[in-house]
Amino acid sequence: MTSLPSRAQVVIIGGGIAGCSVAYHLAELGWTDVVLLEQGQLSCGTTWHAAGLVGQLRSTESMTKLIKYSTDLYARLEAETGFGTGWKQCGSVSVARTPERMTQLRRTASAARNYGIQAEVITPREAGELWPVMRTDDLVGGVWLPGDGKANPSDLTQALARGAQRRGVLVMERVRVTGVTVRDGVVRGVDTTEGHIETEVLVNCAGQWAKELGRMAGATVPLHSAEHYYVVTEPIPGVRPDLPVLRDPDGYAYLKEEVGGLVVGGFEPDAKPWGMDGIPHPFEFQLLEEDWDQFAIIMENAIQRVPALESTGVRMFYNGPESFTPDNMFLLGETPEVRGLFVGAGFNSAGIASAGGAGRALAEWIVNGEPTGDLWPADIRRFARWAGNDTWLRDRVTETLGLHYAMSWPDKELETARPLRRSPVHHLLAEAGARFGSKMGWERVNYFGPATPSTFGRPGWQPYVDAEVAACRNAAALFDQTSFSKFVLKGPEAMEALQWLCTADVDVELGRVVYTGLLNDRGGYESDLTVTRVARDEYLVVTGSAQTTRDFDHISKGLGDRRAVLVDVTGAYAVFGVMGPSSRRILQSVSKSDFSAFEFGTSRLVDLGHATVRATRVTYVGELGWELYVPAEFAVTVHETLMGTGELTQAGYYAIEAMRIEKGYRAWGRELGPEITPAAAGLRFTCKKSGYRGARHALGSPSRRVVSIVLDDPAAHLWGGESLLSDGVPVGYVTSAAHSPTLGRSVALGFVTEVSPEGGVTLEKVEVEVAGDLYSAQISLKAPYDPTSARVKS
Ligand SMILES: Cc1cc2nc3c(=O)[nH]c(=O)nc-3n(C[C@H](O)[C@H](O)[C@H](O)COP(=O)(O)OP(=O)(O)OC[C@H]3O[C@@H](n4cnc5c(N)ncnc54)[C@H](O)[C@@H]3O)c2cc1C
Numbered sequence: 001m002t003s004l005p006s007r008a009q010v011v012i013i014g015g016g017i018a019g020c021s022v023a024y025h026l027a028e029l030g031w032t033d034v035v036l037l038e039q040g041q042l043s044c045g046t047t048w049h050a051a052g053l054v055g056q057l058r059s060t061e062s063m064t065k066l067i068k069y070s071t072d073l074y075a076r077l078e079a080e081t082g083f084g085t086g087w088k089q090c091g092s093v094s095v096a097r098t099p100e101r102m103t104q105l106r107r108t109a110s111a112a113r114n115y116g117i118q119a120e121v122i123t124p125r126e127a128g129e130l131w132p133v134m135r136t137d138d139l140v141g142g143v144w145l146p147g148d149g150k151a152n153p154s155d156l157t158q159a160l161a162r163g164a165q166r167r168g169v170l171v172m173e174r175v176r177v178t179g180v181t182v183r184d185g186v187v188r189g190v191d192t193t194e195g196h197i198e199t200e201v202l203v204n205c206a207g208q209w210a211k212e213l214g215r216m217a218g219a220t221v222p223l224h225s226a227e228h229y230y231v232v233t234e235p236i237p238g239v240r241p242d243l244p245v246l247r248d249p250d251g252y253a254y255l256k257e258e259v260g261g262l263v264v265g266g267f268e269p270d271a272k273p274w275g276m277d278g279i280p281h282p283f284e285f286q287l288l289e290e291d292w293d294q295f296a297i298i299m300e301n302a303i304q305r306v307p308a309l310e311s312t313g314v315r316m317f318y319n320g321p322e323s324f325t326p327d328n329m330f331l332l333g334e335t336p337e338v339r340g341l342f343v344g345a346g347f348n349s350a351g352i353a354s355a356g357g358a359g360r361a362l363a364e365w366i367v368n369g370e371p372t373g374d375l376w377p378a379d380i381r382r383f384a385r386w387a388g389n390d391t392w393l394r395d396r397v398t399e400t401l402g403l404h405y406a407m408s409w410p411d412k413e414l415e416t417a418r419p420l421r422r423s424p425v426h427h428l429l430a431e432a433g434a435r436f437g438s439k440m441g442w443e444r445v446n447y448f449g450p451a452t453p454s455t456f457g458r459p460g461w462q463p464y465v466d467a468e469v470a471a472c473r474n475a476a477a478l479f480d481q482t483s484f485s486k487f488v489l490k491g492p493e494a495m496e497a498l499q500w501l502c503t504a505d506v507d508v509e510l511g512r513v514v515y516t517g518l519l520n521d522r523g524g525y526e527s528d529l530t531v532t533r534v535a536r537d538e539y540l541v542v543t544g545s546a547q548t549t550r551d552f553d554h555i556s557k558g559l560g561d562r563r564a565v566l567v568d569v570t571g572a573y574a575v576f577g578v579m580g581p582s583s584r585r586i587l588q589s590v591s592k593s594d595f596s597a598f599e600f601g602t603s604r605l606v607d608l609g610h611a612t613v614r615a616t617r618v619t620y621v622g623e624l625g626w627e628l629y630v631p632a633e634f635a636v637t638v639h640e641t642l643m644g645t646g647e648l649t650q651a652g653y654y655a656i657e658a659m660r661i662e663k664g665y666r667a668w669g670r671e672l673g674p675e676i677t678p679a680a681a682g683l684r685f686t687c688k689k690s691g692y693r694g695a696r697h698a699l700g701s702p703s704r705r706v707v708s709i710v711l712d713d714p715a716a717h718l719w720g721g722e723s724l725l726s727d728g729v730p731v732g733y734v735t736s737a738a739h740s741p742t743l744g745r746s747v748a749l750g751f752v753t754e755v756s757p758e759g760g761v762t763l764e765k766v767e768v769e770v771a772g773d774l775y776s777a778q779i780s781l782k783a784p785y786d787p788t789s790a791r792v793k794s
Pocket of ligand 1: 013017043176206207321348
């Protein structure tokens, strides 16, 4: 055996498909001083027993592209490495048992085409022609994805490892990592059963072991194992090797051909967590005990789909543990806690499909020092330390496994392991009839009113939200926005640091609030947020609820060695938005401070009843209003004072969403992201002339633009994700949508690619494809509704 080198530029832990893919892609990018360590043999962890399905379609454009790359790679790998991979582009058929599922499939097919994936809506009869052994009389329809396929996971892993080795990567089996050395927050090396290796880049691709390895370094890797099953049957007449993969999500089941029989697997709605006391060692090419009770719901449904299964013997029952994350997306990127420590793990039973693209994305991130595309859905920084709690993770993964085949209702909220993070006034909101959603662990009010059934049409809660919007537009509403992420940046060089990070000029007088972008080197949005200068050497930075870890990490890295410290004060303050034309009068009625001469974009300490709070005049709903930053211990008092006026209507995030879209305000993670520049977003006005990160590319001619969209038909309902067409040709898609009570129809924001060389949009009308039906809509670079001028006119 080759002996362990004393140092390497990169050490990868884990010889599953993920680790081997990272090794392959690092080598392809020219980084070959790489050692991959596997405690057992390659693929011996979870990879060897995967069913090998490779489905391309994901819920976002960037993740779909990532998996599409996997299929391209798997198709060429055999020719390149000489190793068989078992890759077969057999296509896949997904079927619907209910009209609602069919609507979901139609929406999926439309999105697929938008993302460059071939997809065809098919009838039950056509589904039956593609998959003759299935029963179709109980189906509503289906979707045919010809580009999907299947592969042999162990062979793929070997082929990737061989490709990496050929370029110089050292792959070592039977070497176990036992410790990680971190000094000054930076990775320095690993201890192994064969000795110590120094390294500056450590890549944790240890599958279900990745959480423990993260802990060795002091980093949070939020995943938990759950049992996951499939069976392989005896041969069945009519089951041919060229059968596509079949997915029957209403029956929680998938089926694919294997040596004349079927692999029957699935995603039950109530999963069984495993490994609560850690993963036993050794655990190599190992399975868990059969659990037919837990598998029954999948098997019974599979028999309904393929009646021949009733009389077919089962050759083998596979129960293998797989790691699941709190939101069913994998974990990718550099940990915010430890520099040089990267993670590619938590693949939620889609690791074979994802590994090609994820391995490339992680290798590029390592080599370039930052992601080269929009990886936000998978970015490990979407979580924080709290998400590493084992009990919370165990309770959550009972639900996440089943999400693969659960109905993806547009207003779906996860239900397990909640409530977790609560605003100090949570109980008051609950008493007032709040319906909560959750973001970054926070309970947040969606609306006040009764629970209503989910639908793809206009939801039952719409009248309650409309009333909240009307109250805000006509008088004033109170929003609990405590979940905002809040940081204090303080130090003699705080201003210089922010001046470099922010597109806008932040060298402003004390008490000024500045809305600004934070860009990457490519000129794309890493965040948009507000900074308030509260002292000469101190700023309050306020950003979206989901971005606490990511923005903190981005800003901290951007500080370099400037003399300034960044502190996360999110939990220290509640935030109440008092918004609407009456807000000034109402706030004045409970304050001795002067609200009459309180300019837009300024912030100051005010008294409010018996409390002292920071009032900031900004708006995300387009109305006169203030955000009140209230020390947590005063939150209940202030809330009581505000509600005691008897003039405020409580409102939630659905109302905020409708109003910000009416006003054309962009949201990070939807209209703004790492690939979108201020020029594309129509936010040039937030950019100073020069001297900020990303300035070189921020204002160049964009290839797509963010536009406002107003549907002509008042009855149709948009949710986001719908395709935009012009003369039948895709020209973009909807990023955010809501029913506008003010305009009496759906309004939306989205991207269009029909852009003139000067950066204008060359279309005025488009068709919006809603589950296969086309609706005409007006598009514009201007917001559909301007509350102030509307009020002046009316
Ligand atoms: C029943 C079942 C069916 C599945 N079907 C599919 C499917 O059809 N399609 C699909 O895309 N995905 C499927 N999956 C999921 C897929 O198998 C996983 O997502 C994927 O294999 C994860 O790969 P990995 O490299 O992250 O993890 P692993 O394969 O587990 O690799 C991690 C490796 O790290 C090694 N390691 C751990 N700790 C150390 C240490 N301290 N030192 C050195 N080495 C260490 C382990 O030994 C292991 O080999 C399925 C999973 C299951 C359980």
